[in-house]
Amino acid sequence: MSDAASSPAKRARTDTGDAAASASSGADAKPILYSYWRSSSSWRVRIALESKGIKYEYRAIHMLKDGGEQLKDDYAALNPMRQVPTLIVDGHTLTQSMAIIEYLEETRPSEGASLLPGNAVQRAEVRAIAQMISCDIQPIQNLRVLKKVMSEVEGADAKNAKKLAWGKWAIETGFGGVEAAITKTAGKFAFGDTITLIDVALVPQVYNAGRFGVDMTAYPTIARVAAAAAEEAAFKAADPAVMPDSA
């Protein structure tokens, strides 16, 4: 266990204020992350920022309050898909977690840890496994799809049961492929002994697996490497439980 985050204190909260107005932050300003504590995609970007030692301002977007703050028009001016995260960095407003992380890698290659290997083939392998999670698992069990699935049945109990069954199915279907893939690549972490983009995507996905009741004994390599990654300082600092908006 890393000492750095062994006694987690919540980050200072910054009120959201007028989202659109902040898009004009200058190139030298501290990056601003629009995040929801339990959003997998926000969590990935928090891990990347912490891995690179980049200080940032946290702005909470509550995905459930008032029907979802991410759906409001002032936020959509920043993020046309009405999702978190959005990162304002170097004077630019960036969206989509994996595109944001690639940008941080490209513009800060020597700051903190690199989340992509130096070799093109290995980068392709890392991106592919990360995309199994970011394209083929997480979006299928995210809030937007769960709301749709729940809308198709009546009654709170039925909605909750449908939500859990759907999320469990989405994660289990995908984890079969991820487990097969990382069984060939894993060392201490998912791809050898260095943290990569795979671990960044995997740790939040394993957290979701827990919420949906997935039996992780079926995915022993995923369980092992995700537990190892979660002990790293950058992952502890990015954990939902220490975010200012955690419930």
Added chain:
Amino acid sequence: MSDAASSPAKRARTDTGDAAASASSGADAKPILYSYWRSSSSWRVRIALESKGIKYEYRAIHMLKDGGEQLKDDYAALNPMRQVPTLIVDGHTLTQSMAIIEYLEETRPSEGASLLPGNAVQRAEVRAIAQMISCDIQPIQNLRVLKKVMSEVEGADAKNAKKLAWGKWAIETGFGGVEAAITKTAGKFAFGDTITLIDVALVPQVYNAGRFGVDMTAYPTIARVAAAAAEEAAFKAADPAVMPDSA
């Protein structure tokens, strides 16, 4: 209209044979693409290969025959998520369309067209919009999810109606964000006047929109730029209709 593909002839067909055995193709061999004619993700890689002028061998994986050739164990040895595409290139077996395209960009920067801009901020913008499609739209309306959705109702008519309604919902929800995004970035194509990764993802998605009955008049910028891209030679050469396995 480009002359190069104005009279489309189907590519020569290569029998699939034993998928796993081919993974040992040497580094100097012609790339081998495992593809299904109507798979959006396969189509993206075909466009990228054509854009870079890379000759390749086409191996059809029939996603419907025998319950889906992509689900067989010999194919899963190549692609742990049991999906198309898989590209064997430079002696390596690569999966996930967007990771494959990034690899082709990195290893063949001066061959044919570049699908990513030279500037880090623009690359982040292009990747983000491409990921709106590759993460937030296509996977939610792909065959695996449609099969799940159809499994929840009884009867062929109900299954078909459910499939169409689900796919239409998934695409319309996402196209709202994509339209808003590219309204700010589009020139002749989705990001200025040069073909990018966005167009590569968008053209197959617009084709799917047609299959699911999406009214494209609600997305005029998407409709316009996708039509323009589809006229480019690389897009014509990669079109499902000219694939050897097209129905």
